[in-house]
Amino acid sequence: MPEKRPTSELVQRVVSSLALAGCALASVWFGGFIFAGVWSIAALVVLYEWSRVIGFTGRSLLMAWSIGALGLILSVLMTVSGFVPPSVLLLPVIVSGVILALWKPVEGRSRLWVFCGPLYAAIIVVGPLVMRLREADGIAVVTWLYLVVWISDIGAYFVGRGLGGPRLWPAVSPKKTWSGSIGGLFFGSLVPILFILALRSLGWPVWANGALLLAVTVSTALVSELGDLFESAMKRRFGVKDSGAIIPGHGGLMDRLDSYAAAAGYLYLLNLLMII
Numbered sequence: 001m002p003e004k005r006p007t008s009e010l011v012q013r014v015v016s017s018l019a020l021a022g023c024a025l026a027s028v029w030f031g032g033f034i035f036a037g038v039w040s041i042a043a044l045v046v047l048y049e050w051s052r053v054i055g056f057t058g059r060s061l062l063m064a065w066s067i068g069a070l071g072l073i074l075s076v077l078m079t080v081s082g083f084v085p086p087s088v089l090l091l092p093v094i095v096s097g098v099i100l101a102l103w104k105p106v107e108g109r110s111r112l113w114v115f116c117g118p119l120y121a122a123i124i125v126v127g128p129l130v131m132r133l134r135e136a137d138g139i140a141v142v143t144w145l146y147l148v149v150w151i152s153d154i155g156a157y158f159v160g161r162g163l164g165g166p167r168l169w170p171a172v173s174p175k176k177t178w179s180g181s182i183g184g185l186f187f188g189s190l191v192p193i194l195f196i197l198a199l200r201s202l203g204w205p206v207w208a209n210g211a212l213l214l215a216v217t218v219s220t221a222l223v224s225e226l227g228d229l230f231e232s233a234m235k236r237r238f239g240v241k242d243s244g245a246i247i248p249g250h251g252g253l254m255d256r257l258d259s260y261a262a263a264a265g266y267l268y269l270l271n272l273l274m275i276i
Contacts, residue, residue, distance in 0.1 A: 020256065021150065028132060028142045033080065035132050039125035040076050042253060044069055046261070047121035049243040049254040053235065054113045060105045067103075068118035071096030075122050079129050086272055089126050093118040113234075124261050127268030131276075136205040141276070144192050145220070145267055149260045152188025152221045153228075159183025173232040181225060188221035189214075207276050216276060220263050227262025231255065 027038040047068045048061075056064045074092035078084040097115035128145060132138040160180020168176040196213055199206050208216060231254065235241065244252025270276045 016256075021146075024146060025143075028139055028146070031132050031138065036076055036080050036125065036129055039128065040073065042257065043072055043076075043121040043124045045244075045253045046124060046257060047072060047117060049252045050117040050120060053238050053240050053243055053254075054110075054117070055238065056105075063105075064100055064103075064114070064117070067100055068093070068096050068121065071118050072122045072125075075126050076129065079126050079133070082133060086130055086268070089130070090119065090122060093122040120261060123265040123268060124257060127264035127271075130271055131267060137207050140196065140199055140204060140206050141267075144196055144217075145260075145263060147192040147195055148188050148217060148220045149224045149263050151191045152184040152224050153259060154184075155187030156180040156184025156225065159187075169229060172229055172236060176229075184225055185218070185221050188224065189218045192221075193217050212275075216270065220266055223266040224259040224263040227259045230262065231258035 023038060027035045044065075048065050051061055051064045051068070071093040075089055078092070079089050096118040100117070101111040101115040103114075128142050131141040131145070134141065156176070157180065160175075160177045160183065163177070163179035163183070165177050165179045167174060168178050168181050193213060196206050196208065196217075200209060231243075235243065242251030243254035267276070
């Protein structure tokens with residue numbers, strides 16, 4: 001039988017999720033500097049948590065975060081300006097990652113994990129910000145992205161609890177089941193597709209229809225689930241239960257945004273390939 005969470009913890013998770021969702025929806029509605037500011041703060045917190053998870057402490061943690069944060073802020077400013085091609089927006093965080101990977105205090109930990117920290121954090125804000133800045137359908141695209149991630153997570157949770165069954169990858173995430181993964185993929189594709197079709201029927205400009213909408217939505221839902229597994233694997237790799245304790249019932253912000261980070265990165269890639 002699936003493990004049941006204490007009622008108090010479930011209430012904490014629901015309240016925290018609603019608060020985060022409200023903040024995310026408000027930011028996408030206002031757009032511009034508000035959207036960039038909200039998600040930049042989230043990205044900076046994620047960068048700090050990533051640095052802690054991989055083993056930075058004390059002054060080394062502060063220095064690693066500062067170097068990565070500088071690259072992240074530059075990438076966001078380049079994105080907001082609207083004058084820089086999307087293909088080079090992540091160059092500052094790539095440079096930050098290289099500097100960190102070559103940094104002497106990195107000795108004893110994988111340079112690849114160190115390099116990836118600023119890039120992982122930056123994609124949380126840069127990918128969706130590129131889409132939000134689109135005049136015609138920015139709100140629709142980012143709201144669609146939210147729905148893919150949120151409904152996939154909710155669907156996986158309730159279907160997994162309700163049906164149980166074989167574990168998906170016990171060595172990485174013992175609580176996740178195949179039924180939950182399939183349920184999350186199904187509902188995380190169905191609801192966002194219906195949302196886009198509803199907007200289209202109301203005359204809103206939207207970015208896709210038909211086979212393209214189906215393919216992009218299903219693949220994004222799948223990537224978001226893989227993002228969740230990736231963070232679980234990362235925490236096991238470094239022997240950490242949670243990335244932090246900033247969100248009641250959830251742990252760290254990185255724990256809450258793992259699926260979103262993967263989906264945001266995928267969205268950015270699709271944009272570079274001019275698929276959306």
